[in-house]
Amino acid sequence: MPDSPVITVADAGIRFKRNRRSRRNFKDLFAGRLRRSRPGEFWALRNVSFTVRQGEAIGVIGRNGQGKSTLLKLVAEVVLPDEGTVRVGEGVAPLIEITGGFVDDLSVRDNVYLTAGLHGMTKAQIDERFARIIDFAEIGDFLDTPYKHLSSGMKVRIAFSVISQLEEPIILVDEVLAVGDKAFREKCYRRIEELLAGGRTLFFVSHNEKDLRRFCTRGLYLDKGSLILDAPVADVLARYAADYPVAAAPKPKP
Numbered sequence: 001m002p003d004s005p006v007i008t009v010a011d012a013g014i015r016f017k018r019n020r021r022s023r024r025n026f027k028d029l030f031a032g033r034l035r036r037s038r039p040g041e042f043w044a045l046r047n048v049s050f051t052v053r054q055g056e057a058i059g060v061i062g063r064n065g066q067g068k069s070t071l072l073k074l075v076a077e078v079v080l081p082d083e084g085t086v087r088v089g090e091g092v093a094p095l096i097e098i099t100g101g102f103v104d105d106l107s108v109r110d111n112v113y114l115t116a117g118l119h120g121m122t123k124a125q126i127d128e129r130f131a132r133i134i135d136f137a138e139i140g141d142f143l144d145t146p147y148k149h150l151s152s153g154m155k156v157r158i159a160f161s162v163i164s165q166l167e168e169p170i171i172l173v174d175e176v177l178a179v180g181d182k183a184f185r186e187k188c189y190r191r192i193e194e195l196l197a198g199g200r201t202l203f204f205v206s207h208n209e210k211d212l213r214r215f216c217t218r219g220l221y222l223d224k225g226s227l228i229l230d231a232p233v234a235d236v237l238a239r240y241a242a243d244y245p246v247a248a249a250p251k252p253k254p
C-alpha cells in the first residue's frame with residue numbers, strides 16, 4: 001500500500017533502572033505485570049503512540065532527559081519496548097550517539113566498511129562510494145588511524161558521512177551534529193535536505209528552533225516520558241515555548 005505507515009508505535013513504554021545496584025525483591029517476584037514499576041525503576045517513555053508515513057520529516061522536541069534519544073533508539077530498534085509495540089517497516093540509518101556502531105580499535109577505513117556492510121552494502125558498493133565518504137568527511141589523512149584517536153568532531157564527520165551514504169529509507173539524527181564545526185554542520189544540513197528531497201523519512205532531535213523549522217514539518221513534543229503533542233512543527237514549538245518560556249534577559253542598568 002503506497003500510503004501505509006512506515007513506522008507504527010502503539011502504547012510504547014520503556015522502563016529504566018535509576019540505580020544499577022537496585023535489585024528486585026521477593027515481593028516483586030509475585031507482583032507480576034500489575035505493579036506499575038519496581039523500586040528504583042522509572043518509565044523513560046510511556047503510552048507513546050504515533051504513526052509515520054514515508055517522506056515525513058519529524059522533529060522531536062522537549063527538555064533534557066524527557067525521552068527524545070530513547071524514542072530514537074526505539075525506532076532504530078536498539079532498545080525494545082517493555083510495553084506496547086514498535087513496528088518499523090523499512091531500514092534505518094541511525095546517527096545517534098557519536099560512537100554508535102563504530103568500533104574504537106578499528107581504523108577509520110575498517111569502520112566505514114563495517115558500518116556500511118552492516119547496513120547491507122556490498123564490498124563493491126562500498127569501494128565505489130569510499131572516496132566520496134572520505135572526501136565529505138575531509139579526514140583523508142586519518143584513514144588508518146584507530147577511531148578512538150579521532151577528535152569528537154572528526155568522529156561525527158566520518159559517522160555522518162557513512163550514514164548519509166546508506167540507502168536506508170529512514171534517517172535518525174540525534175544532537176551529535178552539534179559537535180561538528182559550523183561549516184561542516186551546514187554541509188551536513190544540505191545533505192539532509194538532499195535526502196529529504198529524495199523521499200527519505202527523517203527523525204531529527206534538536207534544541208535549536210531554527211534547525212527544527214528548517215527540516216521538519218511535524219513535531220513530537222515529549223515531556224516527562226509522555227507524548228504531549230503531535231502536530232505541525234510550528235504548533236509544537238509554540239506550545240513548548242509557552243510551557244517553558246525562556247527567562248527574560250535582565251534589564252541593562254541605567
Ligand SMILES: Nc1ncnc2c1ncn2[C@@H]1O[C@H](COP(=O)(O)OP(=O)(O)OP(=O)(O)O)[C@@H](O)[C@H]1O
Pocket residue numbers: 016017018044062063064065066067068069070071
Ligand atoms: N540506558 C539507560 N539506563 C538508565 N536510564 C537511562 C538510560 N538511557 C536513558 N536513561 C534515562 O532516561 C531518561 C530519558 O533520557 P533521554 O536520553 O531519552 O533524554 P533526552 O530527552 O534525549 O535528553 P537530552 O535532551 O538531554 O539529550 C533520562 O532520565 C535518562 O537518564
